[in-house]
Amino acid sequence: MSTAHEATARDSAKRPWSTDPYADALRTGRGPLFLRRSDGWLLPLDVERWCARADAVDLAVLDRCEGAVLDVGCGPGRLVVELAARGRSALGIDVSEAAVTHTAALGGRALWRSVFEPLPGEGRWNTALLLDGNLGIGGDPRALLRRLAELLRPGGLLIAETAPADVDERVEVRLVYGTDARGSADALFPWARLGTPALLRYAGPLGWSTDDQWTAGGRCFVALRSRSTSNIAEPPKSTAVISSQRVKKPSADSPVTGS
Numbered sequence: 001m002s003t004a005h006e007a008t009a010r011d012s013a014k015r016p017w018s019t020d021p022y023a024d025a026l027r028t029g030r031g032p033l034f035l036r037r038s039d040g041w042l043l044p045l046d047v048e049r050w051c052a053r054a055d056a057v058d059l060a061v062l063d064r065c066e067g068a069v070l071d072v073g074c075g076p077g078r079l080v081v082e083l084a085a086r087g088r089s090a091l092g093i094d095v096s097e098a099a100v101t102h103t104a105a106l107g108g109r110a111l112w113r114s115v116f117e118p119l120p121g122e123g124r125w126n127t128a129l130l131l132d133g134n135l136g137i138g139g140d141p142r143a144l145l146r147r148l149a150e151l152l153r154p155g156g157l158l159i160a161e162t163a164p165a166d167v168d169e170r171v172e173v174r175l176v177y178g179t180d181a182r183g184s185a186d187a188l189f190p191w192a193r194l195g196t197p198a199l200l201r202y203a204g205p206l207g208w209s210t211d212d213q214w215t216a217g218g219r220c221f222v223a224l225r226s227r228s229t230s231n232i233a234e235p236p237k238s239t240a241v242i243s244s245q246r247v248k249k250p251s252a253d254s255p256v257t258g259s
Contacts, residue, residue, distance in 0.1 A: 021177040023098035026051060026076050035173040035191060043173070050075045050132060054082040057217040062086070064223065066157050067126025072115045072148070073134035077103025084108055093119065115147055125152050130160040139170050139190025141202045148226070149207065155228040157211065160199060162220045168198035196222055
């Protein structure tokens with residue numbers, strides 16, 4: 001019987017070399033895909049789950065969402081699509097064009113954009129989601145939490161998925177297919193991994209309050225509230241503004257009011 005390593009090696013040999021292993025993984029709906037550190041350390045990415053329909057754990061998270069929802073790092077869009085099916089206003093953002101294209105093909109609204117770029121509805125979103133390891137975006141948890149506070153309305157809800165361990169680390173990684181780094185020509189980029197205790201240590205001094213924390217299906221979650229007051233001069237509206245769906249980065253936003 002062949003080993004799993006041998007099977008992966010054969011699969012990698014059959015697979016055409018690509019400069020975008022993440023796009024290839026979304027196209028096929030499967031991995032193995034990893035974040036690889038320069039010292040060879042690998043963090044597996046759950047491509048199969050991301051490309052499937054929202055599961056029971058996801059659905060329970062979505063039940064907690066309030067008002068208009070911004071899914072930060074939406075990936076192939078399973079959460080945005082499920083929210084849309086429920087008749088909810090939802091927008092996904094992702095730095096991967098392939099992810100945004102995939103989300104749009106399934107009927108979800110998404111923008112090809114970083115969370116740190118200008119976004120529609122700033123200061124008016126009711127809920128933001130940071131699931132599937134996206135607390136790692138940018139490798140700077142404080143900067144990410146500050147940015148999310150700008151995007152949410154005062155008292156808005158952030159639901160974040162944390163690492164299932166008491167970890168607080170910043171690393172530089174690249175995306176690779178399988179265990180072979182030759183699958184990617186991408187440059188290293190900063191990433192972070194936070195367990196629940198670490199997230200709460202960062203969130204408190206920045207004005208976030210803890211709403212809840214729970215585990216389900218081997219995954220860990222924290223619900224946080226942003227400050228109930230804002231320095232924004234214009235009073236926040238009750239519902240966020242959602243841009244019309246685009247795949248490419250737009251030169252300007254033409255927002256429409258979300259339902």
